[in-house]
Amino acid sequence: MSLQQKTINIRTATPTDANAIANIHVAAWRAAYINIVPQHHLDNLNIDDRVKLWQRILSTPATASSILVAGDPNTKESRLLGFVSFGAVAATPSPGNKGNDEEGKEGQERTAELRAIYISPQHWTKGIGQALWKATQQQLLEEKFTSVAVKVFARNERAMRYYRAVGFEGEEMGVTEVGGESLDTVKMRKGFV
Numbered sequence: 062m063s064l065q066q067k068t069i070n071i072r073t074a075t076p077t078d079a080n081a082i083a084n085i086h087v088a089a090w091r092a093a094y095i096n097i098v099p100q101h102h103l104d105n106l107n108i109d110d111r112v113k114l115w116q117r118i119l120s121t122p123a124t125a126s127s128i129l130v131a132g133d134p135n136t137k138e139s140r141l142l143g144f145v146s147f148g149a150v151a152a153t154p155s156p157g158n159k160g161n162d163e164e165g166k167e168g169q170e171r172t173a174e175l176r177a178i179y180i181s182p183q184h185w186t187k188g189i190g191q192a193l194w195k196a197t198q199q200q201l202l203e204e205k206f207t208s209v210a211v212k213v214f215a216r217n218e219r220a221m222r223y224y225r226a227v228g229f230e231g232e233e234m235g236v237t238e239v240g241g242e243s244l245d246t247v248k249m250r251k252g253f254v
């Protein structure tokens with residue numbers, strides 16, 4: 062099956078998507094992060110905990126509005142194939158920087174962060190990630206963001222290739238702790254000009 066953007070349903074998530082999102086989230090972590098994230102951490106990921114987490118996130122309109130899901134229209138109830146989550150970077154107010162609170166003022170920089178993008182492993186490389194990105198970018202532009210940043214594990218080569226393909230650049234190195242190990246990360250950015 063080859064899915065093109067026009068055959069993928071992309072819409073804002075609702076609380077009833079919590080179960081499907083949690084399952085995609087865990088399956089994608091286990092497939093993508095094998096030999097990257099400690100195996101015990103992947104083994105211990107718990108679907109029920111994730112469902113509760115996503116139910117909480119999706120019951121809050123302010124956060125739910127920044128989660129888009131991709132569904133397959135050829136299946137019963139448009140079964141979910143992937144999701145993306147994004148939002149404003151929480152900025153620290155300072156004398157010269159009032160953070161992201163003053164939305165959309167002329168000439169003001171507003172940076173968004175891509176918090177998660179996960180496609181069901183059996184549906185990778187069919188264009189679903191690209192379609193979700195197009196919808197995400199459209200919403201970020203409508204919300205007057207001027208740039209977006211994402212943090213990716215340095216060893217997640219598939220994701221880095223994907224981000225470069227949709228226009229992210231730069232490689233600001235960092236470290237994050239997962240499952241008791243320090244993992245190298247790379248921060249990439251895309252400006253909207």
Ligand SMILES: CC(C)(COP(=O)(O)OP(=O)(O)OC[C@H]1O[C@@H](n2cnc3c(N)ncnc32)[C@H](O)[C@@H]1OP(=O)(O)O)[C@@H](O)C(=O)NCCC(=O)NCCS
Nearest residue numbers: 063089093178179180185186187188189190191213220223
């Ligand atoms: C990274 C990820 C979101 C990309 O989504 P995706 O749906 O696989 O991405 P796309 O299909 O749009 O593009 C990926 C590749 O498929 C190719 N492709 C797209 N449509 C295609 C089609 N119809 N037929 C064949 N190949 C296709 C693209 O050219 C691209 O090729 P490349 O990797 O050689 O550059 C997805 O692989 C994923 O969920 N990975 C695991 C989680 C993860 O790492 N998330 C990022 C966290 S920071």
